[in-house]
Amino acid sequence: MRETLSLLFYLVRLRVRTRLEFRASLVIAWTAQGFGYAGVFTSIWIILTRFENIGGWSWPQMALFLGFHTLGYALGACFTLVQLRGMEEIVRGGEFDMLLVRPINPWAYLVFSGFNIEYGGHILLGLGLIVWALPQVGIVWSLPSALMLFGGLISSAFITASCITVVSACALVLQRARYLFGLYFDFWELSRYPASIFAPVFQLALLTVIPLGYMAYVPVSVLLGRPVPYLGAFAPFASLAAGPLAVLAAAAFWRFCLRRYQGGGG
Amino acid sequence: MAAIISAEGVGKVFQQRVSQPGILGAIRSFVAPVTRPVHAVADITFSIAAGEAVGYLGPNGAGKSTMIKMLTGILTPSVGEVTVLGRKPQQERVANARDIGVVFGQRTQLWWDLPLSDSFELHRRLYRVPDALFSKNRAALSDMMELTSFIERPVRHLSLGQRMRAEIAMALMHDPKILFLDEPTIGLDVVAKDVVRKFLSRINRERGTTIILTTHDLQDIEEICPRLIMVDEGRLLFDGTLPALRKSFGARRRLTLEFSGDPGEVRLVGARPSGGEGLLREFLLEDDGRSLVQLLAALEASSDVRDVRLHEPSIEEVIRTHYQSKGSAPAPVTGRPAVPA
Structure with a gap:
């Protein structure tokens, strides 16, 4: 176990060193992502200043929501998105075959060797929004609320990593997954807003089959003491359990697809 | 000597989509896709003893890579059974991977932007090679493959020949019992090919590492492999020595x-x-x-x-003779029993 952890940590170190070789491109990536997010958040802020709230959420509450969403997403995506988004090419180019002849779980190798420090910009932005918003939303701090904040963030990161894993695993069987990533990000865009503003069918979808509602909507609602449709008093538990359950489901799906892998190129 | 690799009646079938002509055909294919089975490997039986160097030979699409993938644990046979060092490679993929070395000529295991030494260190950790053994192997293999002068240089700055020498050295760093090489000399110049061939021959002779080699360069086989297995259209055509091949195929x-x-x-x-x-x-x-x-x-x-x-006659001539006469040849030639002497 210690050897495995040391190996995974070494993979992360190699990846970080590789990325730091190209400083200019890293700074440009951070800046570009910062501007991209700032643009989206500004448009939400403009809507809020015009209509005062979105579905009953004020700007400080929305800032906490967006910060939570951005940070949870970044923590999950920094390990998974960039490398698993290219799974189609990895499979078709035969690179996945190379992983299977090494004495390591190929998912673990991909995830840790592709650790992406470009998400530093997301993490700073998410943290900044949370730190700015928390004093303004009147949360009464206690052990359960602190657990909700940190546990909810970890659960959010797990959901992101699980969804990306599930989508990428499709490439092992179909040799295609890129269009599914497009679909995933369409729903991900929806999860940037409180689920309560959508029609009931979308609310239900975001809390069940596409569990992106647990990325920020459910935990932040619990922190703010807002009611969560369909979940009610079960919401705090569901929020913390969603991430680990998503991980179990994603791991099972990955194994299912791996057993059906029939090789890629060559 | 006991067999460490065996294939018993092995077959691998892939389902291939049949495309239909025209726009209507494309729509029909979309609505009700038709597939047909493609027998990439069909009823192949052979065994390889420890310390052998075997060339696995055949034209494009003959099923060479599919067989290598089954032996290395990437794919499972559709029928028959493959065992490597007493294991079923895909079922015990990680254990199998620890005991074998694999080099795919057209794909790299090296980290492109980092010095070669970092890839070696990663390999040490991946395969859990004890420090003393790693130091000994790294020094010996670097010396044999003349890697020392560029071992601290980023891989992206190395020539193809230098990279391939490094790939092969790295694949041997954990003392694998079997080394699988898929087209290891592809794209190399004459000098680099010569270095690789001599090195593989020496490794097989001195360390007793079993070598399975697929190649299109028949000189690789002449210089490295006393035994060759020849396949075509997924089927075994020949299994034996080079002189026996010449005799069997009439060259x-x-x-x-x-x-x-x-x-x-x-x-x-x-x-x-x-x-x-x-x-x-x-x-x-x-x-x-x-x-x-x-x-x-x-x-x-x-x-x-x-x-x-x-x-x-070179192997090339022998094989050319065979393929030219294939249309008229009534039956495949087998020059050797499945179990080596």
């Missing part, structure tokens, strides 16, 4: 005699005239085991032979 040794004066018609017992003009005469020799001295002794005493050249 003949060619004898060229050069005379001092016009020899007229020349007859040589056990040889068939095959060309030549002026002072030169060419013959195709029967594969009856006779030596050159015995053949020449059969020449008339008055013959004024100035020079003699004996040309052994």
Whole structure:
């Protein structure tokens, strides 16, 4: 176990060193992502200043929501998105075959060797929004609320990593997954807003089959003491359990697809 | 010697989409796709003993890579059974991977932007190689493959030949019992090919590492592998030694005699005239085991032979002969029993 952890940590170190070789491109990536997010958040802020709230959420509450969403997403995506988004090419180019002849779980190798420090910009932005918003939303701090904040963030990161894993695993069987990533990000865009503003069918979808509602909507609602449709008093538990359950489901799906892998190129 | 690799009636079937012509065909394919089974490997049986060097040979699409993928744990056979070091490779993928080394000529395991030494260190951790063994192997292999001068250079700055030498050295860093090489000399220049061939031959001889090699460069096989397995369209065509291949596939040794004066018609017992003009005469020799001295002794005493050249058919010629006559050949040739002597 210690050897495995040391190996995974070494993979992360190699990846970080590789990325730091190209400083200019890293700074440009951070800046570009910062501007991209700032643009989206500004448009939400403009809507809020015009209509005062979105579905009953004020700007400080929305800032906490967006910060939570951005940070949870970044923590999950920094390990998974960039490398698993290219799974189609990895499979078709035969690179996945190379992983299977090494004495390591190929998912673990991909995830840790592709650790992406470009998400530093997301993490700073998410943290900044949370730190700015928390004093303004009147949360009464206690052990359960602190657990909700940190546990909810970890659960959010797990959901992101699980969804990306599930989508990428499709490439092992179909040799295609890129269009599914497009679909995933369409729903991900929806999860940037409180689920309560959508029609009931979308609310239900975001809390069940596409569990992106647990990325920020459910935990932040619990922190703010807002009611969560369909979940009610079960919401705090569901929020913390969603991430680990998503991980179990994603791991099972990955194994299912791996057993059906029939090789890629060559 | 006991077999460490065995394939028993192995077959691998892939389902391939059949595309239909025209726009209507494309719509039909979309609505109700039709697939057909493609037998990439069909009923192949062989076994390989520890310390052997075996060339796995065949044209494109013959099923070479599919067989290598089944032996290395990437794919499972559709029928039959593959065992490597007593294990079923895909079921015990990680344990199998620890005992084998794999080099795919067209794919790299090296970290592109980091020095070669970092890839070696990662390999040490991946395969849990003890420090002392790693240091010994790294020094020996770097010396044998002449890696020392560029071991601290980023991989992206290395030539293809340097990278391939590094790939092969790295694949041996954990002392694998078996080394699988898929087209290891592809794209290399003559000098780099020579270095790789000599190195593999030496590793097989000195360390007793079993080598399974697929290649299109037949000189690789001539220099490294005493035994070859030949496949075509997924089926086993031949399993045996190079001389047995030449014999089985009918390729003949060619004898060229050069005379001092016009020899007229020349007859040589056990040889068939095959060309030549002026002072030169060419013959195709029967594969009856006779030596050159015995053949020449059969020449008339008055013959004024100035020079003699004996040309052994290369594997390329042997295989070309086979494929050219494939249309008329009634049955596949097997030159050796499945279990090696």
